[in-house]
Structures are given as C-alpha cells and as structure tokens.
Amino acid sequence: MKTIVVGGAGFIGSNLCRALLEYGNQVVCIDNMSLGNIRNIEDLINNTNFKFYKEDVINNEVLLNIFAKEMPETIFHLAANSDIQTSAKNPWVEYCNTYTTTFSILECMRVCDIKRLFFASTSAVYGDKRDIELTEDTPNLAPISYYGAAKLGSEALIQAYSYMNDMKALIFRFPNVIGPKLTHGVIYDFIKKLDKNKEILEILGDGKQTKPYIYVKDLVDAIVNFTNDIKPGVEVYNLGVTGATSVKRIADIICEELELKNVRYEYTGGESGWKGDVPQFRYCLDKIHKTGWKAQYSSDEAVRKTVRDVIEERKTDA
Amino acid sequence: MKTIVVGGAGFIGSNLCRALLEYGNQVVCIDNMSLGNIRNIEDLINNTNFKFYKEDVINNEVLLNIFAKEMPETIFHLAANSDIQTSAKNPWVEYCNTYTTTFSILECMRVCDIKRLFFASTSAVYGDKRDIELTEDTPNLAPISYYGAAKLGSEALIQAYSYMNDMKALIFRFPNVIGPKLTHGVIYDFIKKLDKNKEILEILGDGKQTKPYIYVKDLVDAIVNFTNDIKPGVEVYNLGVTGATSVKRIADIICEELELKNVRYEYTGGESGWKGDVPQFRYCLDKIHKTGWKAQYSSDEAVRKTVRDVIEERKTDA
Numbered sequence: 001m002k003t004i005v006v007g008g009a010g011f012i013g014s015n016l017c018r019a020l021l022e023y024g025n026q027v028v029c030i031d032n033m034s035l036g037n038i039r040n041i042e043d044l045i046n047n048t049n050f051k052f053y054k055e056d057v058i059n060n061e062v063l064l065n066i067f068a069k070e071m072p073e074t075i076f077h078l079a080a081n082s083d084i085q086t087s088a089k090n091p092w093v094e095y096c097n098t099y100t101t102t103f104s105i106l107e108c109m110r111v112c113d114i115k116r117l118f119f120a121s122t123s124a125v126y127g128d129k130r131d132i133e134l135t136e137d138t139p140n141l142a143p144i145s146y147y148g149a150a151k152l153g154s155e156a157l158i159q160a161y162s163y164m165n166d167m168k169a170l171i172f173r174f175p176n177v178i179g180p181k182l183t184h185g186v187i188y189d190f191i192k193k194l195d196k197n198k199e200i201l202e203i204l205g206d207g208k209q210t211k212p213y214i215y216v217k218d219l220v221d222a223i224v225n226f227t228n229d230i231k232p233g234v235e236v237y238n239l240g241v242t243g244a245t246s247v248k249r250i251a252d253i254i255c256e257e258l259e260l261k262n263v264r265y266e267y268t269g270g271e272s273g274w275k276g277d278v279p280q281f282r283y284c285l286d287k288i289h290k291t292g293w294k295a296q297y298s299s300d301e302a303v304r305k306t307v308r309d310v311i312e313e314r315k316t317d318a
Numbered sequence: 319m320k321t322i323v324v325g326g327a328g329f330i331g332s333n334l335c336r337a338l339l340e341y342g343n344q345v346v347c348i349d350n351m352s353l354g355n356i357r358n359i360e361d362l363i364n365n366t367n368f369k370f371y372k373e374d375v376i377n378n379e380v381l382l383n384i385f386a387k388e389m390p391e392t393i394f395h396l397a398a399n400s401d402i403q404t405s406a407k408n409p410w411v412e413y414c415n416t417y418t419t420t421f422s423i424l425e426c427m428r429v430c431d432i433k434r435l436f437f438a439s440t441s442a443v444y445g446d447k448r449d450i451e452l453t454e455d456t457p458n459l460a461p462i463s464y465y466g467a468a469k470l471g472s473e474a475l476i477q478a479y480s481y482m483n484d485m486k487a488l489i490f491r492f493p494n495v496i497g498p499k500l501t502h503g504v505i506y507d508f509i510k511k512l513d514k515n516k517e518i519l520e521i522l523g524d525g526k527q528t529k530p531y532i533y534v535k536d537l538v539d540a541i542v543n544f545t546n547d548i549k550p551g552v553e554v555y556n557l558g559v560t561g562a563t564s565v566k567r568i569a570d571i572i573c574e575e576l577e578l579k580n581v582r583y584e585y586t587g588g589e590s591g592w593k594g595d596v597p598q599f600r601y602c603l604d605k606i607h608k609t610g611w612k613a614q615y616s617s618d619e620a621v622r623k624t625v626r627d628v629i630e631e632r633k634t635d636a
Contacts (some may be wrong), residue, residue, distance in 0.1 A: 139457035149478035153471025160467035318629040
C-alpha cells in the first residue's frame with residue numbers, strides 16, 4: 001500500500017514510518033522539521049520504499065502538489081504541535097500546526113479524492129474529567145488546553161469531511177506516548193535535569209499527576225494493523241495500556257536506572273505541572289480490547305523501557 | 319455596558335445590536351460586510367451609543383487595535399458564514415469565516431484581558447441524530463457539514479480559552495433563525511422563486527425536512543437577558559421553540575400569505591435539501607426552560623410572522 005505520513009520525521013511519526021516499511025508498505029514522509037529531526041529517519045533515507053519531503057503542510061498548494069503527484073491510498077496525519085507546555089503561552093502554535101494542518105490535509109484529500117485517513121488524536125480532547133473513566137462516548141468534551149481544543153476541532157473536521165466525501169477515517173485518542181527518539185516530556189526533562197544536577201531534581205506540580213504511558217512500538221503496531229481494515233465513516237478509539245504511572249514514580253524509575261541514590265525531589269507544588277495540563281485521566285479500553293488488541297507493555301513497563309532506551313541513545317551519541 | 323458585536327451588520331447581528339441599544343448598552347459593531355449589509359444597520363448609524371467598523375476580524379492585528387481602543391466588557395461573536403449550502407462546495411469559507419474568526423476574537427480577548435463572551439453556535443454541531451431528542455449532554459457530536467465542524471471547533475476553542483484565561487462564556491446552539499431582514503434560507507428562497515413563477519415552486523428534497531424555527535426577536539431577547547448574568551466557565555444551551563415546521567408547511571404558509579392558489583410543488587427529491595443538511599432534529603429544551611425563559615412564538619408562528627415581515631419589507635422597498 002502506498003502511504004503518506006504527515007509529521008513522519010517526529011518522534012511517533014518516524015516510528016510509524018519504520019513500522020509501515022517493515023509491513024511492506026511504500027512510505028512518503030512529509031515534515032517541516034519544526035519538531036521533526038533528520039536523525040529520526042536517517043536509517044530510512046536509503047530505503048527505496050521511502051521518500052522524504054521537507055515541506056510545511058500548512059502550505060496547501062505545496063501539499064496539494066505532493067498529494068496529486070504521489071496519489072497514496074492512505075494518509076497518516078501526525079502533523080501537530082506536540083509540546084503543550086509551549087503552546088499554553090502561544091495559542092497560535094496550535095491554530096497553525098495542529099488545526100490548520102488538519103484542514104490543509106483534508107482539503108487535499110478532498111481535491112485528490114483520497115479516501116483513507118488515520119488521525120492521531122489525544123486524551124486532551126476530553127478535558128479534565130478525572131472523576132470518571134473515559135469512554136469514547138463520554139459527553140461534554142471540554143478541552144482545557146489549546147492543544148486539546150485544536151485536536152477536538154480536527155476531529156470535528158474529519159467527521160464532516162468523511163460524511164461529505166465518503167472518506168474512511170480511523171481516530172486514535174493517544175495517551176502519553178514514550179519510547180526511543182523521545183524529544184520532550186517528563187522522562188526526557190528529568191534525565192536532562194539529572195545530567196546537570198545529580199543531587200536535586202525539580203518536579204513540576206506535586207508529583208501525583210498520574211497518567212497512562214504507552215510504549216511507541218505498541219502504538220505504531222496498533223496503527224498499522226487497524227488501518228489495514230478501516231471501516232466506512234469515522235471510528236474513534238481510546239488507545240491505552242494497563243495501569244498508569246505517577247510523575248513521582250517516573251522519577252523513582254529514572255533514578256533506579258541511572259543508579260542514582262539519595263536524589264532530593266523538589267516539588268514546585270500544585271496539582272498540575274502547568275496550566276492546561278490534565279493531572280489525571282483514566283481510559284475505559286473496552287472498545288479497543290474487544291477487537292482483540294492489547295498493549296504488550298503496561299504503563300510502568302513502558303516507562304522503564306523508555307528510560308533504558310534514552311540512556312542507551314545517550315551512550316551511542318556520546 | 320460597553321459591548322462589541324462581531325458580525326453585527328448581518329441578519330441576526332443587526333437585530334442583536336438594536337436590542338442591546340434598546341436595553342441601554344453601548345454597541346460597537348464590526349462586520350466585513352461579506353454577508354452583512356449597511357441597510358441592516360442604517361437606522362442605528364446616527365445613534366450616539368452605536369459605532370461601526372467595516373473590518374474583517376480574520377485580520378488579527380486590525381481586530382486587536384479595535385479591541386484595545388474600545389475595551390468593551392462583553393463580546394458578542396456572531397461572525398460566521400451562515401450559508402451552509404455555499405460552503406458545502408467550498409470548505410475554505412468555513413475555515414476562514416467561521417473557525418478563524420473565533421480564533422482571532424479569542425486571541426484578542428486574551429491579549430486585551432476581556433473576560434465575557436457570547437457565542438452563536440448551532441444545532442449543526444450535533445450532526446444527524448434525528449432519532450433522539452438532543453440535549454446539551456448528547457455524546458458523540460459528529461457534524462456532517464463543514465459549517466457544523468467549524469462551529470464545534472469554535473466551541474472547543476472557547477472551552478480552552480475560558481479555562482486558560484478565566485473567561486466567562488455563554489454558548490447558545492441556535493436552531494433555524496428567521497425574521498425581518500432575512501438574507502437567505504428556505505423562506506427567502508421560496509418567496510424569490512414565487513416572484514419569478516407563481517405557478518410552480520421548486521422544493522429542494524422531499525419537503526419533509528422538519529426543523530424548529532425561532533423568531534429573531536425571541537432569540538436576541540434571550541441573548542441580551544442571559545448575557546447580563548454570565549457565569550464563570552462555559553455554559554451551553556440549546557435554544558429553541560415549541561414545535562417544528564416542515565418545508566412543505568413553509569411553502570403552504572407562504573402561498574397563503576401571498577394569496578397564491580394552486581401553486582404546483584415540484585420536489586427535487588431525497589430526504590435532504592443538499593448534502594450536509596440535517597433533515598430533521600429535535601431539541602430537548604429542559605435546561606433553558608428551567609431558567610424561566612420560553613420563546614414567545616412557536617415554530618409555525620415564527621414562520622408566518624417572518625413571511626409577513628418579508629412581504630412588508632418588499633412593499634417598502636418597491
């Protein structure tokens with residue numbers, strides 16, 4: 001199958017490109033390299049089934065030319081701002097990089113008559129509903145971050161485009177995604193901080209923020225398998241794992257793996273790491289588990305495995 | 319209270335400006351005149367409490383200057399494409415005029431620290447759910463028009479901006495709104511068609527499309543009264559009326575009021591007037607009725623009254 005992965009040089013995107021190639025697909029990767037990095041895809045560049053365009057998908061004319069030239073069967077849309085903490089201070093980032101990317105991609109699909117779409121959505125569309133187990137049918141979605149709002153707006157666009165143009169779309173609402181080639185987030189931050197100071201670790205919030213973390217290999221395997229059989233209309237799944245890991249527990253695992261003892265944790269306080277961050281959420285996974293899919297790694301296992309990946313990468317880089 | 323009405327020269331906006339002035343407010347009207355018309359506000363231009371800017375709110379810099387200069391207490395955001403039939407062929411219209419207008423307004427509110435917002439949303443955010451009575455808590459909102467998608471995306475933006483900046487927002491999900499100064503829609507179209515041909519009336523769809531129609535005076539009175547007492551956070555209401563009116567019934571009322579007999583109806587067929595049109599919906603109005611508010615006119619009464627308004631306007635214009 002010929003595919004386009006938009007945002008394919010990012011952390012999740014590059015892992016997805018790799019998985020798609022392993023399953024025998026042709027992959028056209030488009031990335032503006034704002035958060036993507038050539039190092040994420042350098043092992044793929046010489047693969048004859050892989051092609052890379054450094055372009056910004058907000059530029060609808062450029063994107064249309066690529067779509068029209070490549071005419072893929074399926075689009076994997078992972079182009080978004082992924083650094084919620086940054087966009088909390090500048091909502092334009094989400095307007096441009098998360099919402100307008102979706103609009104631009106859907107417009108090109110409409111014009112080129114491309115029918116199959118995978119979309120990377122997020123738990124952030126629900127907003128702060130920590131008291132309930134979130135199902136795909138939970139009402140009153142009320143994002144508290146500009147990121148969540150732009151993703152929910154994107155989901156709404158996909159619903160309308162799908163209906164108007166008989167597209168088939170699969171939407172996964174991701175939890176936190178971690179693994180090799182991580183570029184930001186709590187694990188990345190803590191390891192960087194401990195690099196500088198092995199005695200004191202500053203922890204944003206009260207450390208009790210507790211979320212499910214999925215290992216990126218689990219995630220991209222699910223994406224590849226589910227997109228083989230996209231149903232007409234729009235199908236939405238919560239994608240998740242067993243358990244959840246607190247920020248304090250992440251700090252503990254990192255210190256264990258780095259063999260650091262007696263690190264003093266200094267909490268900045270408050271229940272959220274920053275305004276717009278949902279401190280806790282729990283997914284009901286009945287819908288996706290009924291399909292037979294289950295993540296291989298639990299949340300704690302994913303964290304530990306990722307910490308080892310990052311430590312390993314740093315050795316290679318050094 | 320000093321207010322800004324964005325989209326204030328349109329059909330609903332101009333009626334709202336008038337109502338706000340009647341209730342003793344200062345009104346700054348901004349409109350790009352793409353669907354607005356100077357004739358809608360010509361009776362207000364000399365009112366010392368009224369001010370008009372012909373500007374496009376997509377232009378964030380221009381809007382910011384106006385907001386910073388005027389510093390209103392409350393923004394009424396009615397700037398949107400309102401012609402769904404047109405945007406069904408060109409989704410850019412909704413991206414620019416319905417979604418980006420919202421983003422631009424919210425950004426200016428954030429920067430200028432303006433806290434109170436009224437937003438005109440729509441039944442189209444629900445999508446086609448004709449089998450159920452729609453409550454504000456109905457899950458799985460799945461718009462089938464680009465218009466509905468842009469409005470749902472706007473609601474999501476309002477949720478995030480409200481949380482991040484402690485804004486108070488009131489969202490009304492309008493049904494079909496009719497009354498004097500109507501510029502498009504089924505009543506307007508039918509009267510225009512009967513102008514040209516008094517014997518045959520072409521009706522899009524099967525004529526069984528049945529929706530609630532609210533009289534614009536009922537609507538703007540509700541907006542003015544509810545915005546006097548906006549609560550912190552975001553409050554969403556279905557705004558509606560008793561009953562619903564079929565397209566065939568509208569044709570009958572128009573023929574009665576125009577005293578036309580034996581007009582032959584020719585149906586184009588199909589359950590929708592056009593793709594993306596939701597042929598039927600029913601609102602549960604418990605939430606808004608519990609506040610004590612109730613529309614003065616039923617759907618059928620609103621239709622008849624509007625037909626008389628339009629006939630009267632045409633006499634004045636002639």
